[in-house]
Amino acid sequence: xxxxxxxxxxxxxxxxxxxxxxxxxxxxxxxxxxxxxxxxxxxxxxxxxxxxxxxxxxxxxxxxxxxxxxxxxxxxxxxxxxxxxxxxxxxxxxxxxxxxxxxxxxxx
Amino acid sequence: xxxxxxxxxxxxxxxxxxxxxxxxxxxxxxxxxxxxxxxxxxxxxxxxxxxxxxxxxxxxxxxxxxxxxxxxxxxxxxxxxxxxxxxxxxxxxxxxxxxxxxxxxxxxxxxxxxxxxxxxxxx
Numbered sequence: 001x002x003x004x005x006x007x008x009x010x011x012x013x014x015x016x017x018x019x020x021x022x023x024x025x026x027x028x029x030x031x032x033x034x035x036x037x038x039x040x041x042x043x044x045x046x047x048x049x050x051x052x053x054x055x056x057x058x059x060x061x062x063x064x065x066x067x068x069x070x071x072x073x074x075x076x077x078x079x080x081x082x083x084x085x086x087x088x089x090x091x092x093x094x095x096x097x098x099x100x101x102x103x104x105x106x107x108x
Numbered sequence: 109x110x111x112x113x114x115x116x117x118x119x120x121x122x123x124x125x126x127x128x129x130x131x132x133x134x135x136x137x138x139x140x141x142x143x144x145x146x147x148x149x150x151x152x153x154x155x156x157x158x159x160x161x162x163x164x165x166x167x168x169x170x171x172x173x174x175x176x177x178x179x180x181x182x183x184x185x186x187x188x189x190x191x192x193x194x195x196x197x198x199x200x201x202x203x204x205x206x207x208x209x210x211x212x213x214x215x216x217x218x219x220x221x222x223x224x225x226x227x228x229x230x231x
Contacts, residue, residue, distance in 0.1 A: 029214065030213075030214050030215075031214055031215050033216070033217035033218070035155075035218070037155075042204055042221040042222065042223055042224050043147075043155065043204070043218070043221055044221070045217050045218060045219045048211075048215065048216070048217035048219070049211060049215040049217075050215075052215075054219060086154065086155050088155075088157070088217070088218065090216070094213070095168055096157070096168060096169075096170060096171060097145075097157040097160070097168075097216075098157060099147075099154060099155040099156065099157060100154075101154055102154040102155070
């Protein structure tokens, strides 16, 4: 399958931890990257590879992977973390890329 | 600091060809470490990868768009371009260009994005 499936929406209380998952067959072979997108803005890379954060991304963002599932965890969620989050990876052919369906994170 | 900027018409007629250019500033498009990609997002919907190109000209296209897409690179201008033919209303979207870093075959990411440009397909 070339699809990456995410839960449409999750909510988290301020300061608590939330995990966002991304499922797909290709994740058994390739790592996912994760993007945060706020309304009206371009996506921002927050995690790539095994658990790599680009410069400027807070360390409350972390990534992990197991089998066909990649996860993005926000530990101690802040109000500014409210956004849409997308995963991305190669598909099973290895020659194309696909984005996940996206998860809307609400911070309560 | 590397920056990417999309440019092109904001309105395209149905059946015509959408043409966009991404200008890279603050760095060279000819770096061997990077591909350069196009991604789009219809209003209220998710992200869709369109395709990526290496500075040498090697291309990868989304299979669902492959018959209509051409991505090219002009290293002399530090630009890469997208052409999407036979457009319909379904091609209305914000189009983003992005740097596509490939660390190793199992690790890659779109690490720097342009601000995006809205393209509407309408007569």
